[in-house]
Amino acid sequence: MLKEKIAFREPTIQLAHGAGGKASRRLIEGLLAPYLNVSELNDAAYVQIDQAQIAFTADSFVVNPLRFPGGSIGELAINGTVNDLAMGGAKPLAIVTTFIIEAGLETEILEAEIKAMHEAAEKANVAIVGGDTKVVEHQKADKLFITTAGIGLVDSRVNLSAGRVKQGDKIILSGPIGDHGITILFARGELDLEANIKTDTRAVWPFVSKLIDAAAPGLKWMRDPTRGGMATALNELARDAKVAIMLEEEAILVNPEVRGACEILGLDPMHIANEGQFIAVVSEEYADTALKAIQQVPGGEQAAIIGEVFESDRHIVLSRSSYGGTRAIDMLVGDPLPRIC
Amino acid sequence: MKMRFVDEFRNPELIRKTLDEIERIIEPDDHFRIMEACGGHTYSIFHFGLQELLPKNIEFIHGPGCPVCVLPPGRVDEGLEIASKNSDVIFTAFGDVMRVPGKKGSPLNYKAMGTDVRMIYSPLDALNIAMKNPDKKVILFAIGFETTAPSTAITVLKAKELDIDNFFVYSNHVKIVPVLKSILDQPNMRIDGFIGPGHASVVIGAHPYETIAKEYKKPVVISGFEPLDLLQSILMLIKQLKNGESKVEIQYKRVVMEGGNVSALEIMNQVFEDRPAFEWRGLGAIQNSALKLKPEFSKWDAEVQFNVEKITIEENKDAQCGEVLKGMLKPNQCKLFGKVCTPDNPVGALMVSSEGACATYYNHLYSTMSL
Numbered sequence: 080m081l082k083e084k085i086a087f088r089e090p091t092i093q094l095a096h097g098a099g100g101k102a103s104r105r106l107i108e109g110l111l112a113p114y115l116n117v118s119e120l121n122d123a124a125y126v127q128i129d130q131a132q133i134a135f136t137a138d139s140f141v142v143n144p145l146r147f148p149g150g151s152i153g154e155l156a157i158n159g160t161v162n163d164l165a166m167g168g169a170k171p172l173a174i175v176t177t178f179i180i181e182a183g184l185e186t187e188i189l190e191a192e193i194k195a196m197h198e199a200a201e202k203a204n205v206a207i208v209g210g211d212t213k214v215v216e217h218q219k220a221d222k223l224f225i226t227t228a229g230i231g232l233v234d235s236r237v238n239l240s241a242g243r244v245k246q247g248d249k250i251i252l253s254g255p256i257g258d259h260g261i262t263i264l265f266a267r268g269e270l271d272l273e274a275n276i277k278t279d280t281r282a283v284w285p286f287v288s289k290l291i292d293a294a295a296p297g298l299k300w301m302r303d304p305t306r307g308g309m310a311t312a313l314n315e316l317a318r319d320a321k322v323a324i325m326l327e328e329e330a331i332l333v334n335p336e337v338r339g340a341c342e343i344l345g346l347d348p349m350h351i352a353n354e355g356q357f358i359a360v361v362s363e364e365y366a367d368t369a370l371k372a373i374q375q376v377p378g379g380e381q382a383a384i385i386g387e388v389f390e391s392d393r394h395i396v397l398s399r400s401s402y403g404g405t406r407a408i409d410m411l412v413g414d415p416l417p418r419i420c
Numbered sequence: 421m422k423m424r425f426v427d428e429f430r431n432p433e434l435i436r437k438t439l440d441e442i443e444r445i446i447e448p449d450d451h452f453r454i455m456e457a458c459g460g461h462t463y464s465i466f467h468f469g470l471q472e473l474l475p476k477n478i479e480f481i482h483g484p485g486c487p488v489c490v491l492p493p494g495r496v497d498e499g500l501e502i503a504s505k506n507s508d509v510i511f512t513a514f515g516d517v518m519r520v521p522g523k524k525g526s527p528l529n530y531k532a533m534g535t536d537v538r539m540i541y542s543p544l545d546a547l548n549i550a551m552k553n554p555d556k557k558v559i560l561f562a563i564g565f566e567t568t569a570p571s572t573a574i575t576v577l578k579a580k581e582l583d584i585d586n587f588f589v590y591s592n593h594v595k596i597v598p599v600l601k602s603i604l605d606q607p608n609m610r611i612d613g614f615i616g617p618g619h620a621s622v623v624i625g626a627h628p629y630e631t632i633a634k635e636y637k638k639p640v641v642i643s644g645f646e647p648l649d650l651l652q653s654i655l656m657l658i659k660q661l662k663n664g665e666s667k668v669e670i671q672y673k674r675v676v677m678e679g680g681n682v683s684a685l686e687i688m689n690q691v692f693e694d695r696p697a698f699e700w701r702g703l704g705a706i707q708n709s710a711l712k713l714k715p716e717f718s719k720w721d722a723e724v725q726f727n728v729e730k731i732t733i734e735e736n737k738d739a740q741c742g743e744v745l746k747g748m749l750k751p752n753q754c755k756l757f758g759k760v761c762t763p764d765n766p767v768g769a770l771m772v773s774s775e776g777a778c779a780t781y782y783n784h785l786y787s788t789m790s791l
Contacts, residue, residue: 402436
């Protein structure tokens with residue numbers, strides 16, 4: 080029985096399997112989930128403890144370089160997990176953290192990241208309650224890897240499920256996309272390009288909290304489009320909800336620096352990672368209320384309705400340009416690679 | 421970075437106006453088969469959804485202008501073999517090359533298994549890697565049409581000037597006009613006109629296409645990559661076709677000059693010479709269609725300095741890359757398309773690069789057409 084579900088036949092694990100796109104999905108759905116008997120794949124899992132619905136999630140951080148304009152691995156490690164909980168409609172409560180440290184790492188570097196974690200946790204109003212530390216031989220890890228796991232209390236007013244997403248529902252995006260991925264690409268210093276751009280890392284719970292207060296009955300699905308970008312998140316929704324999605328390209332904000340970098344490198348902003356944005360699907364009835372609730376939280380001013388759900392036999396994501404051309408937006412395949420001419 | 425330059429060429433009103441004009445001059449009985457030579461154009465046509473905006477009797481044939489796609493299988497293996505057999509070799513290549521499937525895997529697969537493979541964004545990056553690693557030998561897997569050949573050439577000149585002896589070029593540079601002529605020489609070929617490549621023409625200018633216009637009587641319009649660029653180029657082509665003309669015109673005047681980039685051409689000619697013949701994927705050997713380093717630069721020529729074992733790989737017999745490249749089949753008419761051959765698991769190289777005709781079809785048209 081189990082054997083039949085193991086669809087993953089690739090002989091080795093490649094970088095693409097960790098990039099958050101199609102290959103990642105093949106690995107998780109074809110090997111990990113069937114063995115571990117995980118039936119639903121979301122940013123956070125739900126665990127029922129007596130009367131309380133708890134959201135539970137874990138995330139690992141291996142970013143290179145450790146520090147980049149606007150943030151660092153420590154800040155990401157807190158915000159990433161806090162945001163996964165928020166995407167489950169849960170108020171983040173507590174986090175535990177593990178460090179894998181390469182021998183020889185300067186204490187100063189580690190200290191800076193611990194400090195960044197502390198500050199991010201204070202800002203997100205979540206407690207770091209424990210953890211574990213391992214040190215491995217020099218060159219057996221890249222400086223510092225951090226894993227965080229978190230729990231949050233699910234707001235009893237929300238009922239999130241791709242299965243509830245129906246024709247006419249609106250897609251809300253919290254702000255401009257692509258800042259984080261392009262910042263990291265530039266921060267690696269491999270490109271002779273510079274741009275005034277920084278990561279968008281932030282905790283999104285303040286927005287989600289207001290969104291729930293204003294529009295809980297109409298709120299159906301949420302996702303923070305990290306690796307694989309918005310294209311991958313929405314394709315997963317289309318597939319899981321068995322619907323198609325039409326986006327209005329003009330409504331999707333992309334900062335000029337990000338757009339410029341993507342034009343030069345042949346990348347699609349919709350495939351670029353974000354660390355401080357989220358997508359919410361809200362019924363038509365509640366869409367405007369939901370949008371206003373997000374916009375009223377400082378930092379949420381640029382939120383917009385970017386498209387809607389429609390019924391179709393093909394579970395895909397389309398994007399319509401201002402002059403009427405439409406194109407399909409596929410999931411990320413492998414890592415985004417720049418074109419050559 | 422000012423992006424207004426791009427926005428002007430995505431202006432909905434101007435786009436509508438150009439479309440209206442195309443619709444006005446094209447007649448129901450017309451059927452024009454236009455080859456966009458460049459992979460960048462193929463990508464733009466689908467990315468901007470131009471096909472569905474244009475009248476049905478304008479048909480695009482997706483040309484050979486994606487350098488990754490026309491690279492014969494075996495070529496990547498040859499470069500990677502050098503690197504995997506010699507622990508002191510660093511293999512460097514542009515991003516598009518990283519996923520090209522070789523016999524034992526792509527450069528990315530080799531990298532994951534421990535071969536020192538590095539992605540670069542400019543040939544000069546490879547030279548910098550060589551300078552920073554004097555105890556290593558750095559191979560630049562150079563690829564591209566005349567677009568990128570000058571930057572490889574200038575890097576070789578720089579290596580000579582700085583007397584760097586651990587940098588080597590494995591040249592796969594190709595030329596656009598010989599391959600277009602070879603396609604026109606194929607039997608059963610019915611192409612009415614060409615959208616000429618924008619970037620390669622920045623270097624070579626308009627003159628090399630004269631032979632296509634004069635000898636083969638096919639109009640060529642050198643085009644930019646934005647929706648308005650392409651629509652204007654199509655309009656210019658249709659006007660020529662309706663008037664029975666075959667001229668070389670430049671739509672992409674903001675970048676392309678009639679005579680090309682003279683200094684880039686000089687540098688290219690200083691470093692490179694034609695190969696007598698070069699194998700193109702799906703098209704076979706084409707004479708004088710590729711560039712190798714001149715003998716006086718053999719010190720930096722990986723093909724001379726390393727014992728490169730010629731690797732020939734049998735292509736999957738069911739793969740119809742050649743027919744697609746010649747415009748005889750649409751990508752989705754290939755037996756393997758979308759079933760065995762997908763962007764996740766490319767069998768033919770046309771599926772590898774985002775500018776390859778098959779990958780473009782798969783990512784754009786294929787997913788919209790059966791909606």
